Amino acid sequence: MKKIIESYKRKLAAEEGWVLKRGAQLRIALCYPNVYSIGMANLGFQAMYEIFNNIPEVSCERGFLPDDASSARSGKGSGYDQALPNRRDSDTRPLDEMSEYERTRTPLLSLESQTKLRDFDVIAFSISFETDYVNLARMLQMSGVPVWAKDRTRHDPLIVMGGAASFLNPEPIAEFTDIIGVGEGEILGPKLIDVLLENESKEDTLLQLARQGRGFYVPSLYHVSYKDDGTVEAYTATEEGVPVRVGRAVSAESPKEGSLRRAIRRGQKDIVAQLKRDEVFAPSTTIWAPQAEMGDRFLIEISRGCSQGCRFCWAGYNYWPPRVVPARDILAKAAEWRGKTDKIGLVSTAVCDHPEISEILQGLRAMDYRISVSSLRLDQISEELLDALVESRDQQIAVAPETGSDRLRRVINKNLTNDEIVDICGAVFDRGMLTVKLYMMVGLPTETDEDLAEMITLVERIKDRMLEAGKRFGRAGKIIPSLNGLVPKPNTPFQWEAICDEKELKRRLKWVSKNLARIPNVEVRTMSARIAHEQALFSSGDRRIARIIEATARLKGDLHAALRETQVDPAFHTSRRRSYDEVLPWEIVNSGLSREFMQQEDERAHDARSTAPCPSVNQCKRCGVCPTTWLGEAPAALVQLQAYATHPAAKAALLI
Ligand code: SF4
Numbered sequence: 076m077k078k079i080i081e082s083y084k085r086k087l088a089a090e091e092g093w094v095l096k097r098g099a100q101l102r103i104a105l106c107y108p109n110v111y112s113i114g115m116a117n118l119g120f121q122a123m124y125e126i127f128n129n130i131p132e133v134s135c136e137r138g139f140l141p142d143d144a145s146s147a148r149s150g151k152g153s154g155y156d157q158a159l160p161n162r163r164d165s166d167t168r169p170l171d172e173m174s175e176y177e178r179t180r181t182p183l184l185s186l187e188s189q190t191k192l193r194d195f196d197v198i199a200f201s202i203s204f205e206t207d208y209v210n211l212a213r214m215l216q217m218s219g220v221p222v223w224a225k226d227r228t229r230h231d232p233l234i235v236m237g238g239a240a241s242f243l244n245p246e247p248i249a250e251f252t253d254i255i256g257v258g259e260g261e262i263l264g265p266k267l268i269d270v271l272l273e274n275e276s277k278e279d280t281l282l283q284l285a286r287q288g289r290g291f292y293v294p295s296l297y298h299v300s301y302k303d304d305g306t307v308e309a310y311t312a313t314e315e316g317v318p319v320r321v322g323r324a325v326s327a328e329s330p331k332e333g334s335l336r337r338a339i340r341r342g343q344k345d346i347v348a349q350l351k352r353d354e355v356f357a358p359s360t361t362i363w364a365p366q367a368e369m370g371d372r373f374l375i376e377i378s379r380g381c382s383q384g385c386r387f388c389w390a391g392y393n394y395w396p397p398r399v400v401p402a403r404d405i406l407a408k409a410a411e412w413r414g415k416t417d418k419i420g421l422v423s424t425a426v427c428d429h430p431e432i433s434e435i436l437q438g439l440r441a442m443d444y445r446i447s448v449s450s451l452r453l454d455q456i457s458e459e460l461l462d463a464l465v466e467s468r469d470q471q472i473a474v475a476p477e478t479g480s481d482r483l484r485r486v487i488n489k490n491l492t493n494d495e496i497v498d499i500c501g502a503v504f505d506r507g508m509l510t511v512k513l514y515m516m517v518g519l520p521t522e523t524d525e526d527l528a529e530m531i532t533l534v535e536r537i538k539d540r541m542l543e544a545g546k547r548f549g550r551a552g553k554i555i556p557s558l559n560g561l562v563p564k565p566n567t568p569f570q571w572e573a574i575c576d577e578k579e580l581k582r583r584l585k586w587v588s589k590n591l592a593r594i595p596n597v598e599v600r601t602m603s604a605r606i607a608h609e610q611a612l613f614s615s616g617d618r619r620i621a622r623i624i625e626a627t628a629r630l631k632g633d634l635h636a637a638l639r640e641t642q643v644d645p646a647f648h649t650s651r652r653r654s655y656d657e658v659l660p661w662e663i664v665n666s667g668l669s670r671e672f673m674q675q676e677d678e679r680a681h682d683a684r685s686t687a688p689c690p691s692v693n694q695c696k697r698c699g700v701c702p703t704t705w706l707g708e709a710p711a712a713l714v715q716l717q718a719y720a721t722h723p724a725a726k727a728a729l730l731i
Pocket of ligand 1: 395396397688689690691695696697698699700701702
């Protein structure tokens with residue numbers, strides 16, 4: 076245990092910005108179900124740490140999956156291939172914390188005060204990816220907290236889950252959990268604390284949260300029945316006032332409301348003044364953690380959601396309507412951090428959708444920042460952004476043609492042609508950036524071998540364009556296609572699709588990969604068909620998948636042994652086309668997207684018909700989100716594009 080504590084103290088010594096409040100009324104262990112270096116690069120996780128610790132009655136500490144031999148040795152986190160910057164010298168060689176925990180049978184500890192996680196009032200997991208579900212179960216097992224909610228008593232901490240993966244389809248982890256946050260954390264975090272502080276008993280807390288109708292899913296208050304064919308028959312609420320479906324929370328109620336009310340009641344004038352300050356919340360780096368992935372830069376979310384509606388993309392649909400953080404607030408925060416770093420990462424699903432992107436880039440360049448972005452959408456890329464990225468030389472340009480077939484791009488609603496893609500890559504090469512990464516998918520609905528052959532042709536054309544530009548610079552670059560199998564995701568128009576059969580997916584990936592590898596200056600990277608199928612199981616399963624997750628965690632990651640033990644048939648959950656009449660497991664969450672809209676989008680996909688982007692303005696009722704959620708009530712920092720209705724993209728989309 077001593078070695079683990081020393082390892083944690085070394086991590087804290089390398090950081091700035093962490094807090095430890097002694098004697099707080101409510102203690103929360105905020106956990107990321109992966110290793111430290113990956114968790115600290117997650118903006119949602121950092122944001123929740125700030126939100127919880129901003130509440131005077133709360134002390135929030137962090138918990139992570141312990142570093143194992145590979146992450147400790149190389150600075151790599153599970154599944155990531157980037158080496159960390161600023162690793163320590165060998166005199167303070169990182170510890171293989173996982174082995175040490177196992178050897179000493181130490182229950183999992185928090186980072187800040189090295190307290191056992193099981194001694195906290197609440198253990199709150201922030202989950203962005205379903206691939207971390209097994210880690211989550213493992214962390215509960217290592218903490219000595221019963222994994223199954225039904226086995227826990229009032230002496231155990233309350234287990235809360237939040238984050239994108241948990242509200243996209245909460246069912247695979249529902250039976251581990253007391254409360255699942257459905258929606259955005261800056262709204263849900265303070266509301267959760269208000270209810271926890273107001274209620275003495277666990278039962279009252281759960282019931283009050285569930286009865287909010289939006290934002291909190293309490294799985295134990297629903298009975299799930301199944302039909303003879305194994306599909307879900309119905310969800311039935313077991314208590315009065317508990318909604319049939321839980322609405323997604325994107326409301327604009329003041330997140331500080333409860334804290335303010337309590338401070339006024341107690342006469343705490345300083346706290347009242349602090350809470351009344353007109354500050355804007357934009358998720359950004361809170362703790363400076365140089366040992367984390369991307370730990371050498373200041374990260375800030377500049378917008379949420381993407382207007383395009385690519386039919387495979389869960390992040391696009393589940394954050395509709397798209398909203399932006401005003402340039403003024405982004406630049407103010409960037410100015411605060413400039414003394415610490417000259418690198419900034421703009422986090423967004425669609426950077427160039429921001430109507431003030433020009434002002435943001437100019438402001439950051441004036442501060443001499445080296446700019447990188449979390450993703451680039453090809454159709455919207457501006458010359459100005461390209462110039463800024465090339466100038467900073469801080470990241471490899473990655474673009475996402477997705478496929479090589481214009482027809483298939485209409486199927487997935489990515490409205491670009493091969494000619495446009497080659498031109499955009501050309502604009503990158505002409506600036507002297509001669510290496511690009513290309514994200515491409517295999518196994519798309521209606522895909523044929525001819526479509527796959529078009530992928531090879533497109534990559535050849537891009538490579539030729541690179542060599543042409545390269546002559547002017549006297550050197551050649553590299554084209555790096557990254558091939559992934561399509562995993563149909565819940566709450567997207569492809570939610571009814573089956574994943575491509577594993578053998579067939581393997582064949583297609585192998586064929587494309589082999590033919591790309593023959594092209595000079597091309598270096599292909601391929602995801603395995605097996606991994607795609609594992610992802611599909613964890614993302615589209617129902618409550619019965621929890622048994623597989625628990626067994627996999629207990630059997631140290633051996634999924635095949637877990638499948639043998641549980642006798643659950645993964646193909647049932649991943650490899651059949653679902654009917655439009657079927658009750659889908661994730662429909663316990665009401666994302667606001669209407670079934671009619673989603674079905675129409677799926678049908679349009681099969682006809683290779685594209686759909687105009689979400690216009691993000693309040694006259695629109697097209698997908699159902701705005702009329703049924705929160706239109707016109709955006710939280711302070713996330714302003715709906717409506718405020719920028721003069722933006723040409725919004726106008727154009729409205730006219731279509
Ligand atoms: S209702 Fe219209 S504006 Fe609102 S999210 Fe849906 S498509 Fe976008």
